[in-house]
Amino acid sequence: MEIKHEGRVMTVMLTGELDHHTCSKIRQKIDSCAESERPALLCLDFSGVQFMDSSGVGLVMGRYRQMSLIGGRVQVVNVPDNMERMFVMSGLPALGVMK
Amino acid sequence: MNSQNEMNLSFDAKSINEGFARSAVAAFILPLDPTIVELSDIKTAVSEAVTNCIVHAYGYSEGTIYINVKIQDNSRVIIRIRDKGCGIENVKKAMEPLYTTGGEERAGLGFAVMQSFMDRVRVRSAQGKGTTVTMEKAIIRRASPDRA
Numbered sequence: 001m002e003i004k005h006e007g008r009v010m011t012v013m014l015t016g017e018l019d020h021h022t023c024s025k026i027r028q029k030i031d032s033c034a035e036s037e038r039p040a041l042l043c044l045d046f047s048g049v050q051f052m053d054s055s056g057v058g059l060v061m062g063r064y065r066q067m068s069l070i071g072g073r074v075q076v077v078n079v080p081d082n083m084e085r086m087f088v089m090s091g092l093p094a095l096g097v098m099k
Numbered sequence: 100m101n102s103q104n105e106m107n108l109s110f111d112a113k114s115i116n117e118g119f120a121r122s123a124v125a126a127f128i129l130p131l132d133p134t135i136v137e138l139s140d141i142k143t144a145v146s147e148a149v150t151n152c153i154v155h156a157y158g159y160s161e162g163t164i165y166i167n168v169k170i171q172d173n174s175r176v177i178i179r180i181r182d183k184g185c186g187i188e189n190v191k192k193a194m195e196p197l198y199t200t201g202g203e204e205r206a207g208l209g210f211a212v213m214q215s216f217m218d219r220v221r222v223r224s225a226q227g228k229g230t231t232v233t234m235e236k237a238i239i240r241r242a243s244p245d246r247a
């Protein structure tokens with residue numbers, strides 16, 4: 001996982017397998033970074049994700065809540081086709097989170 | 100002609116084992132030559148059920164998770180994932196999409212994912228005793244041996 005900052009945009013390049021085990025570590029890194037940088041937009045890039053279960057959706061929902069607390073937004077990009085249906089089930093697309 | 104193959108697995112309810120559990124099940128069904136999508140559907144469903152044992156059934160404390168996989172007629176996969184944890188009070192409610200007792204970091208999608216990625220999901224649960232999730236999926240038998 002790699003985190004980049006461009007202006008007030010914080011981009012997280014997610015990689016590998018997103019499950020409950022890996023997501024708890026990823027979440028801590030993202031939240032501590034967002035807390036210090038206070039970005040206006042948190043961009044979660046899924047292009048490097050090889051496997052994901054509903055914990056990946058939970059990760060996005062949790063960050064959506066965290067970012068609204070500091071007045072920022074979340075955007076999810078490059079979700080592989082086979083993982084898209086889990087996001088659709090969650091209702092996140094209706095919140096304008098998916099690109 | 101009624102061929103059957105079976106495996107049993109038991110392991111500690113620790114989150115580090117989530118990846119092991121879904122990979123082990125995937126490795127067992129690999130001789131059926133599933134498509135990448137079929138394999139990924141099964142791995143995802145297993146990951147959901149195993150995670151539920153760790154997060155909900157045992158509430159992050161010690162416990163054992165039991166997996167039984169049966170392959171029937173070289174095509175039907177039956178996966179049973181069992182815990183001896185707290186049990187589920189209202190299974191019907193627990194299976195509703197977006198229902199969660201897991202707080203802000205859980206989507207409440209585990210059962211919905213299992214139901215949509217597998218052909219059939221059954222849940223048996225007794226409070227204080229534990230929960231058994233049984234999932235079935237038919238792997239389409241393919242004529243040509245060279246499909247990805």
Ligand SMILES: Nc1ncnc2c1ncn2[C@@H]1O[C@H](COP(=O)(O)OP(=O)(O)OP(=O)(O)O)[C@@H](O)[C@H]1O
Nearest residue numbers: 054151155156193199200201205206207208209210
């Ligand atoms: N093995 C289990 N033992 C006890 N309770 C369970 C078990 N599996 C599920 N539950 C209960 O059912 C609810 C719904 O489970 P489900 O997997 O659908 O969502 P979740 O685990 O809360 O969130 P997600 O799977 O999206 O991370 C859980 O919140 C929990 O209350």
Ligand SMILES: [Mg+2]
Nearest residue numbers: 147151209210
């Ligand atoms: Mg779950």
